[in-house]
Amino acid sequence: MTTVRLIEYAEAGPEVRAVFDDIMATRKTDWINNFWKALAHDPATLRRTWESIKQIMGPGALDPLTKEMIYVAVSATNQCAYCIASHTAGARKAGMSDAMFAEVMAVVGMANETNRLASGYQVEIDSQFK
Amino acid sequence: MTTVRLIEYAEAGPEVRAVFDDIMATRKTDWINNFWKALAHDPATLRRTWESIKQIMGPGALDPLTKEMIYVAVSATNQCAYCIASHTAGARKAGMSDAMFAEVMAVVGMANETNRLASGYQVEIDSQFK
Amino acid sequence: MTTVRLIEYAEAGPEVRAVFDDIMATRKTDWINNFWKALAHDPATLRRTWESIKQIMGPGALDPLTKEMIYVAVSATNQCAYCIASHTAGARKAGMSDAMFAEVMAVVGMANETNRLASGYQVEIDSQFK
Amino acid sequence: MTTVRLIEYAEAGPEVRAVFDDIMATRKTDWINNFWKALAHDPATLRRTWESIKQIMGPGALDPLTKEMIYVAVSATNQCAYCIASHTAGARKAGMSDAMFAEVMAVVGMANETNRLASGYQVEIDSQFK
Amino acid sequence: MTTVRLIEYAEAGPEVRAVFDDIMATRKTDWINNFWKALAHDPATLRRTWESIKQIMGPGALDPLTKEMIYVAVSATNQCAYCIASHTAGARKAGMSDAMFAEVMAVVGMANETNRLASGYQVEIDSQFK
Amino acid sequence: MTTVRLIEYAEAGPEVRAVFDDIMATRKTDWINNFWKALAHDPATLRRTWESIKQIMGPGALDPLTKEMIYVAVSATNQCAYCIASHTAGARKAGMSDAMFAEVMAVVGMANETNRLASGYQVEIDSQFK
Numbered sequence: 001m002t003t004v005r006l007i008e009y010a011e012a013g014p015e016v017r018a019v020f021d022d023i024m025a026t027r028k029t030d031w032i033n034n035f036w037k038a039l040a041h042d043p044a045t046l047r048r049t050w051e052s053i054k055q056i057m058g059p060g061a062l063d064p065l066t067k068e069m070i071y072v073a074v075s076a077t078n079q080c081a082y083c084i085a086s087h088t089a090g091a092r093k094a095g096m097s098d099a100m101f102a103e104v105m106a107v108v109g110m111a112n113e114t115n116r117l118a119s120g121y122q123v124e125i126d127s128q129f130k
Numbered sequence: 131m132t133t134v135r136l137i138e139y140a141e142a143g144p145e146v147r148a149v150f151d152d153i154m155a156t157r158k159t160d161w162i163n164n165f166w167k168a169l170a171h172d173p174a175t176l177r178r179t180w181e182s183i184k185q186i187m188g189p190g191a192l193d194p195l196t197k198e199m200i201y202v203a204v205s206a207t208n209q210c211a212y213c214i215a216s217h218t219a220g221a222r223k224a225g226m227s228d229a230m231f232a233e234v235m236a237v238v239g240m241a242n243e244t245n246r247l248a249s250g251y252q253v254e255i256d257s258q259f260k
Numbered sequence: 261m262t263t264v265r266l267i268e269y270a271e272a273g274p275e276v277r278a279v280f281d282d283i284m285a286t287r288k289t290d291w292i293n294n295f296w297k298a299l300a301h302d303p304a305t306l307r308r309t310w311e312s313i314k315q316i317m318g319p320g321a322l323d324p325l326t327k328e329m330i331y332v333a334v335s336a337t338n339q340c341a342y343c344i345a346s347h348t349a350g351a352r353k354a355g356m357s358d359a360m361f362a363e364v365m366a367v368v369g370m371a372n373e374t375n376r377l378a379s380g381y382q383v384e385i386d387s388q389f390k
Numbered sequence: 391m392t393t394v395r396l397i398e399y400a401e402a403g404p405e406v407r408a409v410f411d412d413i414m415a416t417r418k419t420d421w422i423n424n425f426w427k428a429l430a431h432d433p434a435t436l437r438r439t440w441e442s443i444k445q446i447m448g449p450g451a452l453d454p455l456t457k458e459m460i461y462v463a464v465s466a467t468n469q470c471a472y473c474i475a476s477h478t479a480g481a482r483k484a485g486m487s488d489a490m491f492a493e494v495m496a497v498v499g500m501a502n503e504t505n506r507l508a509s510g511y512q513v514e515i516d517s518q519f520k
Numbered sequence: 521m522t523t524v525r526l527i528e529y530a531e532a533g534p535e536v537r538a539v540f541d542d543i544m545a546t547r548k549t550d551w552i553n554n555f556w557k558a559l560a561h562d563p564a565t566l567r568r569t570w571e572s573i574k575q576i577m578g579p580g581a582l583d584p585l586t587k588e589m590i591y592v593a594v595s596a597t598n599q600c601a602y603c604i605a606s607h608t609a610g611a612r613k614a615g616m617s618d619a620m621f622a623e624v625m626a627v628v629g630m631a632n633e634t635n636r637l638a639s640g641y642q643v644e645i646d647s648q649f650k
Numbered sequence: 651m652t653t654v655r656l657i658e659y660a661e662a663g664p665e666v667r668a669v670f671d672d673i674m675a676t677r678k679t680d681w682i683n684n685f686w687k688a689l690a691h692d693p694a695t696l697r698r699t700w701e702s703i704k705q706i707m708g709p710g711a712l713d714p715l716t717k718e719m720i721y722v723a724v725s726a727t728n729q730c731a732y733c734i735a736s737h738t739a740g741a742r743k744a745g746m747s748d749a750m751f752a753e754v755m756a757v758v759g760m761a762n763e764t765n766r767l768a769s770g771y772q773v774e775i776d777s778q779f780k
Binding site: 462466467469471474475494495498499500502503504505506507509510511512 | 592596597599601604605624625628629630632633634635636637639640641642
């Protein structure tokens with residue numbers, strides 16, 4: 001069970017509703033996922049987190065699909081079940097195919113393996129990489 | 131200091147040299163980085179790890195640059211200094227600009243933040259994501 | 261399902277009962293949570309872990325509420341579902357309000373973000389911090 | 391070596407200088423630590439990160455010292471060398487004594503231990519905690 | 521729910537069946553666990569992962585039981601619920617008793633504690649360990 | 651630099667000296683490594699941590715060598731440089747050969763890889779493992 005009761009749109013105050021409205025407009029959806037309903041208990045964190053995500057995940061030097069796949073990669077590394085589920089859905093909506101998901105996972109697995117080999121063997125950074 | 135002495139090409143046996151040769155040929159470089167020189171103490175792991183990386187990091191549904199950036203994202207999440215240094219170099223060689231690096235980092239930072247907010251608030255996965 | 265069957269008070273031996281009794285007396289409760297019932301399979305670890313927690317979490321230079329909130333912060337960072345649930349309950353019992361919980365989470369989220377930015381950018385420690 | 395060259399105040403553009411000025415004014419110091427000089431390559435992330443930290447770390451339901459100690463606890467859990475060094479300095483400036491630091495560390499160590507015991511034993515969450 | 525539909529033996533293609541057959545033959549079982557049924561969506565990763573595990577987990581300088589216990593220790597440290605469940609079962613099949621499991625957990629807990637104490641106190645590596 | 655000044659035997663009080671003496675006697679060495687000299691600032695944590703390690707790492711259902719290798723495996727997974735260095739030394743003293751170290755690392759790498767594949771694919775635990 002969520003630590004705090006989820007706040008639904010109907011019962012939200014104007015500050016929370018404004019963020020909820022912007023989330024739905026930006027994402028072109030008509031529902032709010034539980035993450036935001038939980039954060040709604042702390043309107044300042046709700047607004048800050050949403051504004052940050054909106055700024056970061058939009059198109060820039062990287063396209064939104066690449067960013068969503070990186071989000072999935074980090075969430076899988078941290079093993080955050082909620083974030084894996086929500087951002088895999090987000091990445092698919094942005095165009096990630098099954099084959100692309102499988103390759104993201106393969107890279108994530110390999111990176112997690114060699115991260116520990118490099119640390120466990122205490123490998124020193126090559127001067128060429130500095 | 132590395133846990134094991136680094137094995138240089140000149141002193142390596144034929145099994146290790148064959149892998150070293152393939153690394154240099156595949157990467158179009160004339161040197162071997164310390165990671166592989168450390169693994170050379172365990173030729174089976176050296177070969178398996180290299181063959182896996184070669185298979186995973188080549189072009190597929192995702193291009194090599196995207197894969198290198200995902201590798202950097204995982205390594206930054208795990209805070210593996212060696213892997214951050216080596217794969218940032220690899221990603222740059224594959225075409226990552228400073229602006230792209232900055233966006234990878236911004237996504238990595240944000241994902242690490244919301245991963246903990248989702249876990250800390252014990253947010254339940256929406257049925258829409260299942 | 262727990263890896264080992266939970267050991268209830270009624271079936272516990274005197275060594276385990278002594279620890280269970282001390283937990284209930286110290287915490288002023290009349291029940292034992294599952295964590296201790298699982299550890300009861302290993303009475304030495306049960307006793308050591310309980311004695312350590314009792315020593316650490318009592319009042320000292322920091323008050324018990326601050327300690328419980330730090331426990332929640334670490335558990336959220338590690339994304340340990342059981343520990344988040346049990347120590348959020350513990351922190352609330354010690355006086356943590358909803359507003360305090362929200363601020364703990366905000367700090368935890370931010371720290372997890374900047375930890376990766378600092379690592380990913382390979383920022384060197386300032387001489388002033390050494 | 392930092393992934394990107396550090397940007398000093400003297401060479402920074404007006405957007406970066408404005409943030410640097412606010413950091414020094416808010417913290418009542420006359421220098422900028424390396425973290426911000428690295429982020430200065432990405433003014434949007436620099437501004438967003440600083441504004442977030444300023445909002446989160448100020449007094450609220452929790453006092454700034456408690457927040458700095460939670461920051462240290464998360465950084466130690468993640469083993470981020472830079473953040474441990476900088477936020478231990480920050481916590482000391484906010485009033486953390488050696489005894490308080492030692493207690494923070496004791497709680498961090500214990501929480502990291504029991505997080506794994508709870509996970510490894512696959513302990514189910516008690517209904518009382520839901 | 522698994523991100524991808526699980527692929528059962530009956531519907532699998534020859535490439536996947538060949539790996540499934542080898543898993544059952546090597547492990548002397550007549551069923552395939554969900555992990556492999558999920559990976560079956562990516563036959564290259566399925567084959568590579570299985571071949572790597574088969575190579576690594578067989579007898580060598582360490583016996584298979586020790587290796588399975590190390591696998592459990594890593595999975596508990598990472599708090600991967602699936603891997604804790606499957607490799608605890610694997611370790612038990614290889615001969616791990618309840619007492620041995622309890623000692624693995626005790627070491628895992630202690631190592632996770634002292635890892636953070638060493639990092640949090642920023643302890644420098646003794647010259648004797650280099 | 652260590653967060654706190656290291657406390658040498660010559661300047662230590664009787665409480666700390668008693669622990670230092672026991673460490674040297676138990677380990678059959680004539681020096682104390684930095685970890686304990688740092689913890690010496692907090693005699694209660696010093697004593698508790700040492701007594702716990704002594705209890706856990708001695709012979710039991712598992713031999714000390716196996717325990718030291720599990721300690722190395724956890725430390726490599728967490729990427730704690732100090733603990734990797736000190737416990738690799740400890741494991742070698744207890745009899746770990748280069749070939750055994752290489753196999754520990756291979757298992758650690760593989761477990762870290764499959765932990766993320768299992769999480770990223772959101773694989774459900776088989777009923778056989780419950």
